[in-house]
Amino acid sequence: MPPKARAAxxxxxxxxxxxxxxxxxxxxxxxxxxxxxxxGAPIGQGGFGLLxxxxxxxxxxxxxxxxxxxxxxxSDNGPLFSELKFYxxxxxxxxxxAWIKSRKLKYLGVPKYWGSGLHEKGGKRYRFMVMDxxxxxxxxxxxxxxxxxxxxxxxxxxxKLLDILEYIHAHEYVHADIKASNLLLSHKNPNQVxxxxxxxxxxxxxxGVPKEYKEDPKRCHDGxxxxxxxxxxxxxxxxxxxxxxxxGYCMIQWLCGRLPWEDKLQDxxxxxxxxxxxxxxxxxxxxxxxxTGSEPGEMAKFMxxxxxxxxxxxxxxxxxxxxxxxxxxxIGATDDDKLDFSVSVNGASPSAAKVRPLKMRPxxxxxxxxxxxxxxxxxxxxxxxxxxxxx
Numbered sequence: 001m002p003p004k005a006r007a008a009x010x011x012x013x014x015x016x017x018x019x020x021x022x023x024x025x026x027x028x029x030x031x032x033x034x035x036x037x038x039x040g041a042p043i044g045q046g047g048f049g050l051l052x053x054x055x056x057x058x059x060x061x062x063x064x065x066x067x068x069x070x071x072x073x074x075s076d077n078g079p080l081f082s083e084l085k086f087y088x089x090x091x092x093x094x095x096x097x098a099w100i101k102s103r104k105l106k107y108l109g110v111p112k113y114w115g116s117g118l119h120e121k122g123g124k125r126y127r128f129m130v131m132d133x134x135x136x137x138x139x140x141x142x143x144x145x146x147x148x149x150x151x152x153x154x155x156x157x158x159x160k161l162l163d164i165l166e167y168i169h170a171h172e173y174v175h176a177d178i179k180a181s182n183l184l185l186s187h188k189n190p191n192q193v194x195x196x197x198x199x200x201x202x203x204x205x206x207x208g209v210p211k212e213y214k215e216d217p218k219r220c221h222d223g224x225x226x227x228x229x230x231x232x233x234x235x236x237x238x239x240x241x242x243x244x245x246x247x248g249y250c251m252i253q254w255l256c257g258r259l260p261w262e263d264k265l266q267d268x269x270x271x272x273x274x275x276x277x278x279x280x281x282x283x284x285x286x287x288x289x290x291x292t293g294s295e296p297g298e299m300a301k302f303m304x305x306x307x308x309x310x311x312x313x314x315x316x317x318x319x320x321x322x323x324x325x326x327x328x329x330x331i332g333a334t335d336d337d338k339l340d341f342s343v344s345v346n347g348a349s350p351s352a353a354k355v356r357p358l359k360m361r362p363x364x365x366x367x368x369x370x371x372x373x374x375x376x377x378x379x380x381x382x383x384x385x386x387x388x389x390x391x
Contacts (some may be wrong), residue, residue, distance in 0.1 A: 022050060023121065028058055029070065029128055031115035037130055040066055049073030049080060054130060067187070068114060069133045075118060075125040084129055086201040087113035090171035099167055106337065109164045109194040134184035134194055141341050142180050142254065149254040150343055151296065152333045155324045157183070157193060158251050158302075159335055162324070164195045165247070166317045169240050172208075176200040176238040178246045179227050180254070191339045202238040210312040211237050221268040226259055230279060231311070233272035241309035244320070248303050255296060256289040279307055298327030 027039040040053035040062025050073075053066040073080045091113040100108050114130040138157075142149060149157075161178065168175060177200045186192035200223060204211055216235035223232050227249045229242035253259050261274035278285035282303045286295040301323045309315060328334055 021122075021124070023052070023072070025062065027121075029072075029117065029119045031117040031128075031130065033115060035115055037068070037070055037115065037128075038062055039070060043069065049077070053133070067133055068130055070128050070130050072119070072126050072128045075127045077127075080127050080129060080199075083198045083201070084116055084127075085203075086168075086173055086198040087111075087129065087131075088116070089203075090168060090173055095171070096167075099170075103163075105163060107192055108167055109160055109192065110167060111194055111196055132194075133187045134196065135187045135190065136185055137181050138183040138185070138193070139179070139181035145341055145343060147257040148343060150340065151255060151331055152328065153339060153341060154251050154254045155298070155327050155333075156335050156339060157254070158247065158324045159321060160193055161195065161247055162317050162321055165240075165243050168201070169243070169315075172203050172205045173198075173201050174204050174238045174240055174243045176202055176228075176232070176242065176246070177223050178243065178250055179224050180250065185339075191337055193339065200238070204237065204239055211239075213311040221272070225265050225268055225271055226253075226262055230272065230275050233268065233275065236311070239311050240315055241306060241311065241313065244306045244309070244315055245303075248299070248306055251302070252289055252299055255299070258289075260285070260288045279303075282307065296327060297330070298323050 022042055023039055025040050029037045029039065031037065035056065036058045037054050037056060038058045040055065042050050042052050044051035049071055052070045052072065053062050053064070054068040054070040055062045055066050056068070071080060071083075091110055093112045093114070096108055096110055096112055099105075111131050111134075114132075116127070116129040119126045119128055161183075165175070175195060175198065177197060178195065182195060182197045184194050184196050186194065213231075213236055216237075219232075219235035219237070221228065221233055222235075222238075223229070223246070227246045229238070229245045231237075231239060231242045231245075249259060260278065261271045264270045278288075282300050285303070286300050290296070302320060305316070305320060305323065325335070
């Protein structure tokens, strides 16, 4: 049977994963640069590890205002190791700072990597990574707002994510799991948003050589099923166009509340085929999400631009920004760097249609992929658990 879909941002660790044991406040971890980090209270738990408040001042207790978090998991688990490879290559503070300066940005929503290492306790080994501390995630905000974001806010989020994606793509990586639960507000500035959780991040172009397009049944449906790209449904390794496709699905869901294939998330083949139909007829896709006459034109243009990209093509990020900026202009708004989640702000969401499933016409025959066990876990959209970095 096809895998059962999980709700966004939720999940459990596969049984074969070991869970991290809780450390007492005051535990000292030493990273590979011999810098000490003092743990405070645990503030979150993912499927495989724990998050702790942390400080680089070991002389006093870690307070509630601690600026860092430490993610800890047993060393023989895989998710944090995968994230670390991305952070160590692409998220060092000096790299991010240089990009911000060269692009004249106010900030970049990529978490900074501050250190990592191994820690032994009770005869067990743990891997840890030190990151910035963040606030609440956007999935909570989305649900609190009745599963709607104002149109102005959605376009602003899209612009911030284009900045983020251009940066990580320029550093040879794609994210592959963009969604509201992986977008966190800054702990100190609620008008800044960060893309977190690089457990599925993929180095699509090592040393500048792009990966070739190749469908693989063992990889089918990786990611979060309601948002994952058509390529991922076919088992193709993640790409830049896939990240932008996922972003498009997110923005449309934030505007209308529900994507047309959310009625059968337990059936990944149905979800894949629905997305194929939406890509083939973007106008009908918009009509299935919004009431007649209220379709946001910028979203259709955005999806058309993504549709035009080849697997190895470099996206025209500036053109995509221009499309979203034109959407802001059409509602008399600008990107004023203020993220207002209230539905009464200027440029509220277009009236959402009662989202209807697309009519199912026969597609060309293709491989139907069932989950295939690989290593410790089943490789499908539904087995990854999430770690919330909220403080």
